[in-house]
Amino acid sequence: MTQPATMNAMVTMGHGDLDQIVWHEDWPCPIPKSGEVLIQVGACGLNNTDVNTRSGWYSKTVSDATTGGAFEEVGADDPTWGGAPLEFPRIQGADVCGQIVAVGAGVDPARIGERVITDCWLRHPDEPLNKDKTGYFGSERDGGFAQYTTIPARNAIAIQSSLTDAELATFSCSYSTAEGMLTRANVSATDTVLVPGASGGVGGAVVQLAKRRGARVIAMASEAKHTDVAALGPDRILPRAPDDLRAALQGEKITVVADVVGGPHWPKLIDALERGGRYTCSGAIAGPMVEFDLRTFYLRDLTFTGSTVIDPEVMQNLVRYIEAGEIKPALAATYPLRDLHAAQTTFIAKEHTGNIVVLP
Secondary structure, X not given: OOOOOEEEEEEEOOOOOHHHEEEEEEEEOOOOOOOEEXXXXXXXXXXXXXXXXXXXXXXXXXXXXXXXXOOOOOOOOOOOOOOOOOOOOEOOOOEEEEEEXXXXXXXXXXXXXXXXXXXXXXXXXXXXXXXXXXXXXXXXXXXXXXXXXXXXXXXXXXXXXXXXXXXXXXXXXXXXXXXHHHHHOOOOOOOEEEEOOOOOHHHHHHHHHHHHOOOEEEEEOOHHHHHHHHOOOOOEEEOOOOOOHHHHHOOOOEEEEEEOOOOOOHHHHHHOEEEEEEEEEOOOOOOOOOOOOHHHHHHOOOEXXXXXXXXXXXXXXXXXXXXXXXXXXXXXEEEEHHHHHHHHHHHHHOOOOOEEEEEO
């Protein structure tokens, strides 16, 4: 193909509210460098990282729940997931499904035409396991809220699937985050997993992926969403935040809590864990500051794991699950790319179940 000189893109100009994301119809189209591919974006999913990075929520100076608005107290040196300043302008968006239309030097031209989804973790080629030398697609380099994007060839994973581009764009961030949490917590068929926020993209993915491992799964979600959550296959569904969680569990022995919610209900989640249980966390959308009784932690022999940078094999495994039909997308809505403000507003409101995707 003849690569266009410019493209449509939604460009984040700085930290702040939604007005920092600006529509451009003449943004320079990226050119793939050595070892990179150019992807024509078919669809790009939304995720909490987009919102948190844009708003500056990751800053240690912020203690509120994720709101999607600007935080006046954002620290200058730690506003992103990795604790380092972000370079602006930046095209965000990590969850790309599209087609490779050009390649840089050193990449097999036979890859042109491949349908791909993105492995969002940008690893150092010489030290791929070094978590301190990782970046994130749409954060440390431009992502997919545009007609075209470039990415290292190893991060563009070929996929064979009858799913639409929009459906495939639901997987990269949410499902890899969920699988990373379950991998970190060593979830198996012997476990009973409690999933707060099961109606969200990551929570719903945790439900499916834990069931795939043979675990018993108890989902938590607002009652208006129980029908949608039931389609994901949990064994039981509880209200979002029961006053008496232990009573609501009716004797269930919870061995794992897989949490992206946090917030004021957090101590009840920890109290629900059996002796020797595991808590794994990859988010805190209801608030990062929680009350923690160390006695519960050590007297019950609990294990806590944080999960951000996933193991390299996670995305390859996910593609295998998708191609085998072992997991399914949970597509809540699609929006045109230029309506990203409306898409993020809906995403932040959390009244949907599953994932929201924009189409260029």
